[in-house]
Amino acid sequence: MTALTLKNVNKSFGKVQVLHDINLEVEDGEFVVFIGPSGCGKSTLLRVISGLEDATSGEITIGGDVVNMVPPAKRGIAMVFQSYALYPHLSVKANMALGLKQEKQPKDEIEARVAEAARMLSLGDYLDRRPSELSGGQRQRVAIGRAVVRKPKLFLFDEPLSNLDAALRMNTRIEIARLHRTLDASMVYVTHDQTEAMTLADKIVVLRDGRVEQVGSPMELYNNPANQFVAGFLGAPSMNFLPAGLVGGASDTTIGIRPEHIRLSDTGRLKAAVSHVENLGGDTNVLVELADGTQMTVRLFGQHNVAPDEAVSVDFDDADTFHFGASGERLRDATVLATDALQS
Amino acid sequence: MRTSRIKWHIIVFLAPAVLVYTAIMIVPLFNTLRLSLFTEVDQERVFVGLENFRTLFGDPRWSESFWNALGNNFWFFFIHMLVQNPIGILLAALLSNPRLRFSALYRTAIFVPTILSFVIVGFAWKLILSPIWGIAPEMLDAVGLGFLYQPWLGLEETSLTTLALISVWQFVGIPMMLIYAALLSIPDEILEAGECDGITGMSAFWKIKLPLILPSIGIISILTFVGNFNAFDLIYAAQGALAGPNYATDILGTFMYRTFFGFQLQLGDPHMGSAIASAMFVIILIGVCLYLFGIQTRMRRYQF
Amino acid sequence: MNKARRNPFNLFAAHGILIVYTVIALFPVFVILINSFKERRSIFREPLALPDGESFSTVGYETVFNQGDFFLYFQNSLIVTVASLFFVLLFGAMAAFALAEYKFKGNTLMGLYLALGIMIPIRIGTVAILEMMVSTGLVNTLWALILVYTAQGLPLAVFILSEFMRQVSDDLKNAGRIDGLSEYTIFFRLVLPLVRPAMATVAVFNMIPIWNDLWFPLILAPAEETKTLTLGSQVFIGQFVTDWNAVLSALSMAILPVMVLYVIFSRQLIRGITSGAVK
Numbered sequence: 001m002t003a004l005t006l007k008n009v010n011k012s013f014g015k016v017q018v019l020h021d022i023n024l025e026v027e028d029g030e031f032v033v034f035i036g037p038s039g040c041g042k043s044t045l046l047r048v049i050s051g052l053e054d055a056t057s058g059e060i061t062i063g064g065d066v067v068n069m070v071p072p073a074k075r076g077i078a079m080v081f082q083s084y085a086l087y088p089h090l091s092v093k094a095n096m097a098l099g100l101k102q103e104k105q106p107k108d109e110i111e112a113r114v115a116e117a118a119r120m121l122s123l124g125d126y127l128d129r130r131p132s133e134l135s136g137g138q139r140q141r142v143a144i145g146r147a148v149v150r151k152p153k154l155f156l157f158d159e160p161l162s163n164l165d166a167a168l169r170m171n172t173r174i175e176i177a178r179l180h181r182t183l184d185a186s187m188v189y190v191t192h193d194q195t196e197a198m199t200l201a202d203k204i205v206v207l208r209d210g211r212v213e214q215v216g217s218p219m220e221l222y223n224n225p226a227n228q229f230v231a232g233f234l235g236a237p238s239m240n241f242l243p244a245g246l247v248g249g250a251s252d253t254t255i256g257i258r259p260e261h262i263r264l265s266d267t268g269r270l271k272a273a274v275s276h277v278e279n280l281g282g283d284t285n286v287l288v289e290l291a292d293g294t295q296m297t298v299r300l301f302g303q304h305n306v307a308p309d310e311a312v313s314v315d316f317d318d319a320d321t322f323h324f325g326a327s328g329e330r331l332r333d334a335t336v337l338a339t340d341a342l343q344s
Numbered sequence: 345m346r347t348s349r350i351k352w353h354i355i356v357f358l359a360p361a362v363l364v365y366t367a368i369m370i371v372p373l374f375n376t377l378r379l380s381l382f383t384e385v386d387q388e389r390v391f392v393g394l395e396n397f398r399t400l401f402g403d404p405r406w407s408e409s410f411w412n413a414l415g416n417n418f419w420f421f422f423i424h425m426l427v428q429n430p431i432g433i434l435l436a437a438l439l440s441n442p443r444l445r446f447s448a449l450y451r452t453a454i455f456v457p458t459i460l461s462f463v464i465v466g467f468a469w470k471l472i473l474s475p476i477w478g479i480a481p482e483m484l485d486a487v488g489l490g491f492l493y494q495p496w497l498g499l500e501e502t503s504l505t506t507l508a509l510i511s512v513w514q515f516v517g518i519p520m521m522l523i524y525a526a527l528l529s530i531p532d533e534i535l536e537a538g539e540c541d542g543i544t545g546m547s548a549f550w551k552i553k554l555p556l557i558l559p560s561i562g563i564i565s566i567l568t569f570v571g572n573f574n575a576f577d578l579i580y581a582a583q584g585a586l587a588g589p590n591y592a593t594d595i596l597g598t599f600m601y602r603t604f605f606g607f608q609l610q611l612g613d614p615h616m617g618s619a620i621a622s623a624m625f626v627i628i629l630i631g632v633c634l635y636l637f638g639i640q641t642r643m644r645r646y647q648f
Numbered sequence: 649m650n651k652a653r654r655n656p657f658n659l660f661a662a663h664g665i666l667i668v669y670t671v672i673a674l675f676p677v678f679v680i681l682i683n684s685f686k687e688r689r690s691i692f693r694e695p696l697a698l699p700d701g702e703s704f705s706t707v708g709y710e711t712v713f714n715q716g717d718f719f720l721y722f723q724n725s726l727i728v729t730v731a732s733l734f735f736v737l738l739f740g741a742m743a744a745f746a747l748a749e750y751k752f753k754g755n756t757l758m759g760l761y762l763a764l765g766i767m768i769p770i771r772i773g774t775v776a777i778l779e780m781m782v783s784t785g786l787v788n789t790l791w792a793l794i795l796v797y798t799a800q801g802l803p804l805a806v807f808i809l810s811e812f813m814r815q816v817s818d819d820l821k822n823a824g825r826i827d828g829l830s831e832y833t834i835f836f837r838l839v840l841p842l843v844r845p846a847m848a849t850v851a852v853f854n855m856i857p858i859w860n861d862l863w864f865p866l867i868l869a870p871a872e873e874t875k876t877l878t879l880g881s882q883v884f885i886g887q888f889v890t891d892w893n894a895v896l897s898a899l900s901m902a903i904l905p906v907m908v909l910y911v912i913f914s915r916q917l918i919r920g921i922t923s924g925a926v927k
Contacts, residue, residue: 052536073542085533089555098551099541150541353831354750358758361743361802364735368799369765372773372780379775435669438662446663452914453670456677459910461860463882464902467895468676477892479679479695513672521921545658566767574769577862581882597771604775605867618775625772632767 001064003028003154003186004049009058011041011048011210018044019210022058026154026188026203031180033197034190036207037233042190043158045207049188050079050156063153073102078147079156082163084139086131086146093118093127096146110149117145120182121175137168144179157189161196173199194234198222206230228328231256237285237297244323246270246290253331254324259285259299261320264306268313272296277306288314377625380618396619410620412591413599414627416504420595421572423508424515429564431512432519433557437549439520440527451524455517462514466581469510473497497582500592507593511578515571519564526560527553559640566635573628576601596624677903684708684896691892708893709901712884715894718901720873721880725905728790728876729858732797733851739798740805741813741847745835747806748813749821759810765803770796771863781868788871796864801854812846813839849920852913859906877902 004026011019018041026032034042047053049060051072060067067075078099087095093114100110118124121141131139140160147155157176161169177200180187191197197204198218206213206221206229214226218234225231231239237259244253247269264286272288275295286298286306298314306312323331383392400406435454439447457465472479473496481493496506530553538544538552576597579587585602587594602610604617682698683691690703697703712718747759770777777796781787786795816839824834840847865879875883881902888894910917 050540052539071542071544072536072540073544077540079537079540081533081537083531083533085531085537087534087538087552089552098538098543102542102547146537146541351750351752354746354752356832357742357746357835360735361739361762361806362758364739364795364799365762365765365802368777368795369770369773369802372776373768373770375776375779376773379779431669435666438666441659441662443659444662444666448918450666450670451918454666454673455914455918456907456910457673459856459860459906460677460903461878461881461906462862463860463878463885464680464899465676467885467899468680471892471895472676472679477692477695482695518921521918525921570767570769574771576771577860580862580866600774614775614779621772621775625768628768628772 001028002026002061003030003063004188005059005061006049007059007061009045009048009060010056011044011053012056017056017210019048019055022210022212024205024212024215026186028186029184031187031189031200031202032205033201033203034188034205034207035192035194035197035233036213038192040207041210042192042207044210046079046156046158046188046190049154050077051075052079073099076153077156078150078152078154079158080140080143080147080160082159084131084143084163086139086142088131091128091130092123092134092142092145095131095142096149099146099150113149113151114145117148120148120179121145136164137172140164140172141175144176148179148183153186155185155187157187159191160189161191161193176200194236198234204234206233225322225330227330228254228256228324231322231324231330237299239322240296241324242290242294242296243292246292246294247318249323252326254328256322256324257316257320259297260301262296262298262314262316264298264300264304264312265315266313268315270314272312272314274306274308274310274312276308279303286312288312373625376618376621379615380622383615384613396615397623400616400619400623406616409591409594409599410623413594413596416593417573417575417595419504420508420511420575421569423505424512424568424572425565427509428512428516428568429519429561432516432564433523433561435516435520436523436527437553439524451521454520457514458517460514462577463581465510465514466578469513470497470582473506498589500589503583503589504593507579507582510582511575514578515568518567522560522564523557526557530556562635562639566632566639569631569635570628573624573631596620596627600624680896680899680903684893684900688893691896705893706897708891708895708897711888711891711894712897712901715888716880716884716898717872717875718877718880718884718898721875721877722905724790724874725859725877728793728797729855731790731794732801732858733854735794735798736801736805736854737847737851740802740850741809741840741843742835743802744806744809744813745839748810749839759806762803762806765800766807770800774863774867778867788869788874790869790874792868793864793874793876796868797854797858797861801850801858804853805850808850809843809846812843816842848916852917852920855909855913856906859909877905 002025004024006022006024009019009022010017022045024032034045036042044053048055049062051067051070055068062075062077065076072079087098090098096114096117097110100113105113114127118127121144123138123141123145126134126138126142131142134142140163143160160176161172164172173196176189180200189196189200201218203215204218204221205215208229214221214230216224221230221234225234228241232241235258239256239258240262241254241256243251244255245251247255249255270290272290274286275289276287278285278287281303282301284300284302284304284306286300286304288296288298290296296314325331380396381391381393382389383396384390400410435450438444439451441447471477475481475493475495475498481490484490484493494502496502535548535552538548543551574597575595579593579595579598580601583593585598585605585607587598587602600617600620603620604612604614606612679695683695685699685706686703687705687707690697690699690705694703699705743762747755747762778787781792786792820838821834824838829837859876860878861876862878862882865874865876866882869875870879881898884898885895888898
């Protein structure tokens with residue numbers, strides 16, 4: 001069964017349309033990540049799914065039921081908010097139990113579920129504390145616990161890690177992944193951080209300006225981006241784009257090449273000057289500037305002795321390149337070859 | 345280190361405020377407490393210890409007036425707590441709905457009585473409730489409740505409650521605004537989390553909002569207490585220094601004023617006036633201490 | 649409108665309650681104002697009707713202008729209010745700066761001392777204040793009122809302003825010090841302009857109680873030439889209690905200035921209260 005189906009979902013605030021014809025399926029047990037730059041509508045989409053916002057048109061189906069007219073609490077969802085949104089006046093235990101009490105669940109059932117969630121998230125020692133007495137990471141776990149106890153058909157996460165520091169973010173990320181495996185639950189997760197998207201998702205949905213740009217597994221999107229936007233959005237450092245004319249391609253097309261696929265070589269096709277070097281120890285990122293002013297990032301494995309202002313030549317295998325048309329659309333190899341042939 | 349150097353600028357910055365405050369507020373306050381221990385004999389000030397208080401609480405002519413004023417004052421406060429705060433909370437809760445239009449307009453209009461002086465408020469209501477003008481009886485007639493009309497301000501049984509309600513009418517804007525501010529400071533995400541938990545409408549108010557605005561309600565209560573126990577102006581403007589009918593609306597402020605300045609045949613007595621002021625001071629101090637140590641420490645301020 | 653979650657009936661009911669309460673809040677003011685422009689018989693015959701060609705009359709205002717010195721009262725109120733606010737703001741800001749900026753022995757104690765007056769009303773000390781004003785010859789002068797209101801306003805002003813001054817960046821002040829500015833210049837040139845919104849809040853909070861006070865004008869400055877508008881209208885109405893035209897006109901005259909002030913400052917006032925400055 002599908003956990004969530006969106007059919008032609010549109011959302012407008014007044015005259016501004018923020019979501020355009022969103023179609024999507026989330027399978028049972030799947031971990032789906034919405035990613036996109038800020039303002040792309042990913043959080044709005046999550047709020048439409050949760051019922052905190054109404055869709056202007058379209059159909060939302062959760063666990064087989066159309067829920068457009070169903071209030072959030074009855075949709076079978078649970079949401080984890082960016083700011084945790086814990087009830088400040090209630091203890092950790094009461095925070096987790098409040099939703100169940102509202103559903104009029106029997107007392108021992110509530111106790112059992114809270115205890116189970118507390119065990120799973122190692123919150124046992126903090127059950128009687130209030131949110132203000134917890135650290136950021138603990139608060140985040142309480143927020144997740146509050147979602148877990150409700151046994152929802154669908155978990156919704158709204159940028160849950162963005163208020164944590166880097167180290168804690170990694171731990172919590174691993175914890176969420178573990179939770180997903182243990183509960184085998186369907187989850188929708190919104191983030192702008194591609195590391196989170198790549199590491200957590202079964203399926204990534206890339207959004208831009210309220211439209212779905214591409215849907216697919218992390219490696220699919222990385223290896224086979226549908227367009228220049230997706231290609232540039234995923235991967236760090238991000239993909240280099242150069243006018244195809246520089247290497248003999250059609251003048252109005254663009255070539256994309258990932259930094260790790262470029263090498264410095266004495267016989268390289270492109271002459272460049274090193275403008276900056278970032279030594280990361282394990283990797284070295286070399287920023288170079290081509291004669292026409294195009295900037296490129298070259299990611300080299302290991303440590304390299306390169307100095308700014310040094311003249312270098314760079315090169316890459318054509319097999320590693322992506323070709324994009326003038327409006328950013330991906331040109332599949334066949335078409336590229338055809339244009340190449342015409343040129344020569 | 346030159347820590348021993350006198351930092352003149354600190355003294356210069358503090359001096360004006362501390363001097364004015366000390367000279368006009370603190371010294372007279374303690375002087376009033378001191379004066380309550382004296383009395384005047386043959387135009388000489390003589391120390392009599394607690395004699396004035398013995399008169400105030402012991403002499404039936406005085407004690408009757410004092411207990412009457414104190415009792416009235418508590419009733420006055422009780423009506424405020426019972427009526428003003430619930431109405432203030434209700435209005436604030438309605439205004440804080442983000443979907444409500446014209447909210448600023450309502451807010452501004454409902455706050456208007458608060459900025460009017462007691463003189464205006466006292467006289468305006470006196471005229472409206474007056475049987476001579478007849479606005480109140482006519483309006484009641486219009487809705488078929490004409491038989492309910494009585495000259496409320498003129499009757500011993502109803503005058504104090506009526507004045508308290510007028511005062512509530514005047515000041516309801518303050519709790520409304522403070523609660524409104526407290527409600528606005530609750531983050532949307534918490535209310536949305538509540539919505540996902542099925543807590544909406546009234547239960548969102550009782551289970552989430554009300555516990556979070558309790559500290560504000562505490563502050564409003566102590567402000568009301570202090571304000572009520574040194575109230576004077578409204579009673580004086582509407583009923584005069586005699587706080588009629590037959591002292592039915594006499595509260596500590598008017599009682600002290602009459603004692604201090606005299607009225608009709610009785611001469612003013614600054615020392616008895618001071619004794620009453622001291623009693624007011626003690627009452628207010630007890631109230632403030634109860635709040636600070638009993639209520640405020642138990643109420644948590646929530647960090648969102 | 650969110651169909652799934654919100655009941656439009658609630659919003660409708662909310663408007664209903666708020667409109668009813670708004671009418672209750674404004675009705676007395678409205679009745680006073682319209683009737684002040686009517687001749688005597690119409691006041692009694694149709695108190696709720698608007699003045700029309702037949703019932704229109706300004707006889708009440710004529711009595712007020714001929715019998716009462718309302719212009720003088722207004723001037724007194726204005727002088728007292730403006731002067732008191734000036735001193736409250738100046739002295740309050742200076743003390744607040746000292747408490748917020750400098751670490752010195754007794755800082756906390758001084759803060760508590762100044763905060764005492766927030767909860768203890770100055771009226772308790774009236775007997776001794778009057779005695780002092782009599783002995784210094786300040787009784788029946790506007791200075792008596794200005795001093796009392798300054799003392800009354802200082803505690804809350806110091807409290808609010810020092811909260812705000814703690815938020816002014818230390819780097820800014822230290823940059824000033826490195827540029828060789830004196831502590832006084834730092835206060836007047838760098839800090840004061842930055843806390844201007846808080847000063848406005850304090851001013852608006854103090855303005856209305858000072859303008860409307862009846863107690864101290866009655867006790868400290870009841871002389872004809874020092875009467876404030878509030879006291880003046882109280883006395884006037886007491887004298888003309890049976891002349892309804894005069895009473896209604898006097899009330900309207902007293903309402904007018906506060907309403908004008910309110911219209912000008914209401915946004916500031918409401919923002920001040922809702923910003924949590926008094927929490």
